[in-house]
Amino acid sequence: MTRREAYWDKAAPQYATQPVKDVVSYEARLERVRAWLTPGMEVLELACGTGETALRLAGTGARIEGTDFSGEMIRVAQEKAAEAGANNVSFRKADLAKAAAGRRYDAVMAFNILHLIDDVEGTLAQIRGALNEGGLLLSVTPCLARNYKIRLSLLPMRLMGKEPKMRFFTVEKLDGMIRDAGFEILETGDYPKWLPNHFVVARAV
Template identity: 40%
Template sequence: MKTDAPFWDKIAPKYAQNPIRDVAAYRQALARTCSYLKPDDRVLELGCGTGSTAIELASQVAEITVSDLSQGMLAIARERAASAGVGNMQFHQGSVAHAPEGTYDVVLAHNLLHLLPDLQAALALVSARLPKGALFISKTPCLRESRGSAKYWSFKVMIPVMRLLGKAPTSPVHFFDIPSLEAAIEAAGFELVETANYPVSTLGRYIVARRL
């Protein structure tokens, strides 16, 4: 089966060098995530990329397992974790459909859900990895929130062009709006604990949901 792994492998070195676009917003979301973590938590991050967020959170929990489709991204994550002296991080290569087995106290998915071919299947898998009362924390671009604007139409036009040029993954990018995304998470067996945009003007929806 064809996957987007070669695309992410190819861009991994450049991706790793890109600075965070909005450091204040990133730090705000990171602080909110830290507020939900406990020292004895076992955490799974899906779509970890080069591991920056997991490395930031590792000192707050007992163990964090990071998973990504791309071996290239994971290689950089391993190097970064070693350089940072992080010793409680486990690495797993595979798609969300082949995420690590077992149960976790928290599952993270940042800037991932809009790139997955089957949101419902992914949310069902997350639910299966979490016992009752455990948390799913995500941040997702809700591109449909900008509909009617120049930004929205630039996304609509540029994403297919970039895909043709090999500068975007081949899988479709989903244009979620906030209500439909939150409804999908609730339908998968979660209650919403916190939802916000950091900052308010961003299209990224930060969601904390508890497994029912």
């Protein structure tokens, strides 16, 4: 087990019960995602955590498959799906690089994960390769390059090993990386704007 996997396995129980800090922004993002998902779509979620977002999107009628490299996160997500009776939502343990292996999807969701991985370009290329023609990438990514207050506040936790390694993007840099990976950006938004937490809908071209 890697150090990162152990970190998230340990965090899973608290993560599952932790309330959303910015409910208004979270609900706004969900509404925009719902606008792009339709019944019968095959959707992959990367780094789904304990499955809260996937389950909140079950009402779209899309078939959502949540994946995470943390077995404990997936265990909690599966329990929540069983309790909710969400037959169109499933969860499985999978490393990010292997989550889409051998499958094709109409949409891939990557929420709050791109800033936590080293090879963003490679991950975007894998997502592009996993999409059907005209398939969608729906992502949310904190872009903290210019938010010096947040960056400074994270430094002590990172030094103590209590915060996972992060990459600090600008909105412009992230959008450019998505375009360079073979996507046409259809919609963007920042929820919340002050962070910003950057929402992107992009079509594979």
